[in-house]
Amino acid sequence: KPLLSRFSPPQLIALSFASAxxxxxxxxxLPALHGQNPDGTVRPLSFLQALFTATSALCVTGLNVVDPSKDFNRLxxxxxxxLIQVGGLGILTLGTAFALFTRRRVAFSERVRVAQQVSALSAGDVLNLVRKIFLYTFVIEGVGALLLAFAFVPRYGLGWGLFYSVFHSVSAFNNAGFALYSDNLMGFVDDPLVSGVIALLIILGGTGFLVQLxxxxxxxxxxxxxLVPHSRLVLIMMTALLAVGTLAYLVLEWNNPRTLGPLGFGAKLLASFFQSVTTRTAGFNSLDYGAMGLPxxxxxxxxxxxxxxxxxxxxxxxTSTFYVMMAxxxxxxxxxxxxxxxxxRLDTETILRAMTVSTLSLGLVLFMFFLLLLFNTDPRILFIQLAFEAVSAFGTVGLSMNTTPLLHANQQIVLIFLMFLGRIGPLTFAVAFSRPESDGLIRYPAEKEILIG
Amino acid sequence: KPLLSRFSPPQLIALSFASAxxxxxxxxxLPALHGQNPDGTVRPLSFLQALFTATSALCVTGLNVVDPSKDFNRLxxxxxxxLIQVGGLGILTLGTAFALFTRRRVAFSERVRVAQQVSALSAGDVLNLVRKIFLYTFVIEGVGALLLAFAFVPRYGLGWGLFYSVFHSVSAFNNAGFALYSDNLMGFVDDPLVSGVIALLIILGGTGFLVQLxxxxxxxxxxxxxLVPHSRLVLIMMTALLAVGTLAYLVLEWNNPRTLGPLGFGAKLLASFFQSVTTRTAGFNSLDYGAMGLPxxxxxxxxxxxxxxxxxxxxxxxTSTFYVMMAxxxxxxxxxxxxxxxxxRLDTETILRAMTVSTLSLGLVLFMFFLLLLFNTDPRILFIQLAFEAVSAFGTVGLSMNTTPLLHANQQIVLIFLMFLGRIGPLTFAVAFSRPESDGLIRYPAEKEILIG
Ligand SMILES: [K+]
Ligand SMILES: [K+]
Structure with missing residues (x-):
């Protein structure tokens, strides 16, 4: 029996991702990839820092313990x-391809499940689906890079201008949040071209492939x-959350002298919209989250x-999980x-699944947050900074109150696990590594006399 | 049609509580109830402060914007x-009695529902149930007061000693957390009699009447x-949570010079156990929560x-809601x-109810916490302090990182609402003030293609 067929699809997903x-x-x-100091010496990078950066890229998170614009060279x-591209094309696509490359035919029921995880809409042929996802990704990223080139080529010339354009297009479409500037995209807070194109790429990447199809x-x-119900639901939810977010940034930061305060009305609106889009787990920022108010x-x-x-x-x-819980x-x-x-009518299975995903996710974030608090050695780091960091890592967002570089090695390891688990999903992970149980023949009588709340 | 019969039981519960x-x-x-300064002048108390104290007492919370040991006289x-006794005997008992006093016979189905909210075990006769609850409460509080008298009578003489004993027994059994000392029970951190009796009263009060029956x-x-399944479940959960809490305080605070550090092993154990019991929403404290570590x-x-x-x-x-979510x-x-x-087998209704209670509770705490952040005017107050305050008010716990007296009037009003909603339960409140909907004849076809997580 070949080695790979011993693993279930969720196990393959988790293991292939961990290996990557x-x-x-x-x-x-590798020192050949590291940046240089002005005096020509190579900037040092520990294995933990390299591992953290690789996790952040592959999990399309964007949290950074180093400064990618300085600590890495162009290569x-x-x-x-x-790594962002590999991560963004997704664990599911990868896991499916992995299974196909081993020439083991994926059983139909497994195909359906994998396809359903990519989107809820139809099963179809997995290989064909993977091809379509690749094509779609590269077309959008290409168009995005072309548009960004209008901003970057004048700044850096054709060669490096295109590099900047492709890098930020890939990073945006995959919701990675990596940028080639020490202050992320704060230099483009009032630039409608860069902010606009990046926001659009984030939205397209974050909408879901089959919904767009x-x-x-x-x-x-x-x-x-x-338009099937799933598409209508997530489009409505996305629009509503974007509107709520934009309004929240606009109202709450309007007078903050370190964020929206100094900007004109147009730039205030653009910056609020951009920040609202970016919390859809993209993780770019054109404002300083370390300077924002607590609300x-x-x-x-x-x-x-x-x-x-x-x-x-x-x-x-x-968004769909959130809606189902509320509804x-x-x-x-x-x-x-x-x-x-x-x-x-939503079937009970869907509701229970939403409940399980929410419970496991909340439990995971809270547990990892507790570990961050426990491993904290710097008394200047505040409770909210670590809470923000934990939610950001779980949601593979990458926003930070400028805390990540200050973290202790133990805390960085916690974040590595949290980014990994957040990316593959706590439910997929739990299913992958728990022993499945057959239901057996006995079904117990119903118990209604448990008092709740 | 008499006025009261226009209201549903949940509405009666909410309205009677709000009126109280x-x-x-x-x-x-009333100034006749207020304490005096050493020079004989009456200490001033605003209506908001009086309302906050009344809410805290009736909702058996124990948060305080004033110092009950100084700002109120013995009367x-x-x-x-x-007020604690009225609140502790409970919204449900009150609401039921209220309905009975109006000579409107409570319909059997409503009786069952009310009785089930008191405990999940049996319907029985509501009036008989109320009588039993009163008797049971006064017997336990009496025994508790007698035991506490061994500590308080030697200190304050027979009269005031008994007053102190009865007050703290009532406050403990009703999980109110009010104490007649400015530092709550920090003076009794190594007193096994007071700490022990109060912990026992808290546990008895927090176990549930019909479970004890x-x-x-x-x-x-x-x-x-x-022992019916409900009793077995909540007894196991209570024991497990008490053990986890004791261990957490013991390990995490062991070396903290401002909490457990200076105490001997026995006192460390007693204080950890007491604090673990008190988080079961009693709200007394024998250690300073303002001095504890973030974990x-x-x-x-x-x-x-x-x-x-x-x-x-x-x-x-x-505890049962928490268990059902986990399970x-x-x-x-x-x-x-x-x-x-x-x-x-837990029936689907129970699971959905647990999910609803958890979702509404979390939503309520988060929303009120947001308002606390929004209304904050004191930059020295930290994020964690307001988070702690919000959870404490919702759970009618009453523990505080010494933040309550520093709060702005707006924030105090938020806490008043949060204590009220936490006490009657967000689900009861939501049911009380939303228009019930008949299911009608149409049942829609099931939709299974919503992707979750
Ligand atoms: K991201
Ligand atoms: K309390």
């Missing part, structure tokens, strides 16, 4: 871009291809935890028998 | 004790009265949010069809 992180860490540890930055087909032939940081943490749409490059518990609670309050959505 | 708070606030505003303290019947005649404060917040057993005087989402997630991970407990 380890290989990426070793690769980024190193190119490798980081490749559904939207495109629908625009082409509305009668034959209706703004709180709203950011909530938005980061909810995250992007499923089946895209974003993280978090996902189920609302139905219970109103005394309804069912949870309805667009004249459909 | 308003009346209590007016009562405590005022006696009134506070009465079940235990007593079971001890008397095990064959005829088995300890984090664990405390988690324990406060989980809270006590249902049907007792404690708050929080309740449901675990079943999902293991791929089981059912969530089992003691060879019984």
């Amino acid at each position: 992180i380890l290989l990426g860490g070793l690769l980024l540890w 190193g930055q190119f490798v980081i871009m490749l 559904n939207v495109l087909s629908h625009l082409h032939n509305p009668r034959r291809f209706p 703004t940081l709180f709203v950011t943490m909530i938005l980061m935890f909810i995250g992007a749409n499923p089946g895209g490059t974003g993280g978090g518990i996902k 189920a609670a609302w139905s219970m309050v109103r005394g309804r028998r069912d949870v309805n959505l667009f004249s459909r | 708070i308003l009346l209590g606030g007016l009562l405590l505003w 005022g303290q006696f009134v506070i004790m009465l 079940n235990v007593l019947s079971h001890l008397h005649n095990p064959r005829r009265f088995p 300890t404060l984090f664990v405390t917040m988690i324990l406060m949010f989980i809270g006590a057993n249902p049907g007792g005087t404690g708050g929080g989402i309740k 449901a997630a675990w079943s999902m991970v293991r791929g089981r069809r059912d969530v089992n407990l003691f060879s019984r």
